[in-house]
Amino acid sequence: MTGLTLYTNPMSRGRIARWMLEEVGTPYDRVVLGYDGAMKDPAFLALNPMGKVPTLRHGETVVTETAAICAYLADSFPDAGLAPPxxxxxxxxxxxxxxxxxxxxxxxxxxxxxxxxxxxxxxxxxxxxxxxxxxxxxxxxxxxxxxxxxxxxxxxxxxxxxxxxxxxxxxxxxxxxxxxxxxxxxxxxxxxxxxxxxxxxxxxx
CATH class of the missing domain: 1.20.1050.10 (Glutathione S-transferase Yfyf (Class Pi); Chain A, domain 2)
Structure with missing residues (x-):
């Protein structure tokens, strides 16, 4: 495990979060969740009670909402230069x-x-x-x-x-x-x- 895990689906806003992770350039894991009920599984709802993707886990920190994920990654990995001073x-x-x-x-x-x-x-x-x-x-x-x-x-x-x-x-x-x-x-x-x-x-x- 890399410490970064993206819960996503390729037919969702998770594509935005994955692009952001690729810009950051730090290894990450990804878990693809289907729309067949996996997003409502209790284990995932414990991370994101909304039952939606993308959801990012970074160590013990969980970030939901795509714009927040982008801002969080830009701040967490400043060497990527994805946020101004x-x-x-x-x-x-x-x-x-x-x-x-x-x-x-x-x-x-x-x-x-x-x-x-x-x-x-x-x-x-x-x-x-x-x-x-x-x-x-x-x-x-x-x-x-x-x-x-x-x-x-x-x-x-x-x-x-x-x-x-x-x-x-x-x-x-x-x-x-x-x-x-x-x-x-x-x-x-x-x-x-x-x-x-x-x-x-x-x-x-």
Whole structure:
């Protein structure tokens, strides 16, 4: 055992956590859990009562929620350079939480057909989907990376959301989004992680 264990499924947000682990470059173990009840097994629920993946165990520390896993790994393995110095983390935290909060909520609500009406937008943390996507598009219009002059965990997390959303057409394939995704997905760590996850996919029925 390496001290790092990722509980995951290749058809889940666990792909994001695995990419992050490949960027970190530290050996880790992985446990693939199926959607056939394994995630609700009492042994796993003791780690994550939500019964969801990804879940990361690092020694006696357990971290759930994908953005938290990315931030935790960046802090735990600083030599990987995946987080700016603490004094320069304003944009880093902003975009991590932007993707985990407004972006995901706006996309999920829209994909489920939720229509709250224009009179309810003030009650929504993201306001409108158009505003949320426009904000991100404007941020990517003139920069390669969101939070620093180099790749960080914030790029990995936001880029994963964009890649996933454009693949399933819950996010429009705008040029700024496509350029950003393509740049990030070409990283060797992403290619390794994707190949490993693809190998873990269940065989066709």
């Amino acid at each position: 603490p004094a320069d983390r304003g944009a880093y935290y902003r975009w991590l939480f932007f993707a985990a909060g407004p972006l995901e909520a706006a996309i999920t609500n829209a994909s489920l057909g939720a229509d709250f009406g224009t009179d309810k937008t003030a009650s929504l943390g993201y306001g409108t989907l158009a505003t949320t996507l426009g904000t991100l598009e404007a941020a990517l219009a003139d920069r390669d990376y969101l939070a620093a002059d180099h790749f960080t965990a914030a790029d990995l997390y936001v880029g994963s959301h964009l890649g996933w959303g454009m693949m399933f057409r819950t996010i429009p394939a705008r040029p700024a989004f496509e350029r950003y995704r393509d740049r990030l997905y070409a990283r060797p760590a992403h290619l390794r992680a994707a190949a490993l996850d693809d190998a873990d996919m269940p065989p066709p029925a």
